[in-house]
Amino acid sequence: AQSVAQPEDQVNVAEGNPLTVKCTYSVSGNPYLFWYVQYPNRGLQFLLKYITGDNLVKGSYGFEAEFNKSQTSFHLKKPSALVSDSALYFCAVSRASGDYKLSFGAGTTVTVRA
Amino acid sequence: EAGVTQSPTHLIKTRGQQATLRCSPISGHTSVYWYQQALGLGLQFLLWYDEGEERNRGNFPPRFSGRQFPNYSSELNVNALELEDSALYLCASSPYFHYEQYFGPGTRLTVT
Numbered sequence: 159a160q161s162v163a164q165p166e167d168q169v170n171v172a173e174g175n176p177l178t179v180k181c182t183y184s185v186s187g188n189p190y191l192f193w194y195v196q197y198p199n200r201g202l203q204f205l206l207k208y209i210t211g212d213n214l215v216k217g218s219y220g221f222e223a224e225f226n227k228s229q230t231s232f233h234l235k236k237p238s239a240l241v242s243d244s245a246l247y248f249c250a251v252s253r254a255s256g257d258y259k260l261s262f263g264a265g266t267t268v269t270v271r272a
Numbered sequence: 273e274a275g276v277t278q279s280p281t282h283l284i285k286t287r288g289q290q291a292t293l294r295c296s297p298i299s300g301h302t303s304v305y306w307y308q309q310a311l312g313l314g315l316q317f318l319l320w321y322d323e324g325e326e327r328n329r330g331n332f333p334p335r336f337s338g339r340q341f342p343n344y345s346s347e348l349n350v351n352a353l354e355l356e357d358s359a360l361y362l363c364a365s366s367p368y369f370h371y372e373q374y375f376g377p378g379t380r381l382t383v384t
Binding site: 190192194200201202203204207209248252258259260261262263264265 | 303307314372374
């Protein structure tokens with residue numbers, strides 16, 4: 159079985175401050191990890207992925223994520239948040255053995271205040 | 273490059289009826305995935321199709337079914353609709369043996 163936990167339902171930050179959205183995962187074997195963002199009444203947009211290699215992954219719109227195998231975490235970060243980053247963020251995991259099924263966390267609502 | 277498209281945008285059905293949702297993947301993508309995003313239940317994997325075959329299925333009853341056509345587009349059918357089937361149904365596509373999935377805007381199904 160595979161699962162993802164996003165421990166914070168909501169994250170509130172001021173514009174210009176660092177943004178962190180937390181994610182921990184559970185999967186048998188090596189994980190493939192993803193972050194997606196969803197704006198109201200829209201589908202999910204892919205932000206970044208970790209498959210293998212460097213633990214620090216850079217993605218779209220200035221986001222990055224750090225893979226930590228010992229802590230089974232994949233936290234999403236942005237050095238300087240924008241009001242337009244306000245959205246619902248999902249972490250997802252799939253097994254490296256390739257059934258390609260994504261298991262999503264419950265989501266974290268990010269609000270960036272001006 | 274056109275993204276994943278889904279139709280209809282909204283669908284209103286009565287309990288007991290059948291619903292058909294459609295998805296067109298990104299050109300060149302052979303895999304299509306279906307997810308249900310229901311209020312309070314989050315995003316749940318429904319079905320995965322590749323090269324016309326069902327490759328994997330989530331924990332949903334058999335009244336959720338689908339198919340993939342030779343042009344890789346896909347259809348999700350939900351029979352004997354129940355009130356709790358009301359949700360946003362998201363379709364995603366990827367090339368086979370590729371990792372990230374690209375999502376469409378979804379179909380909002382409302383069962384009354």
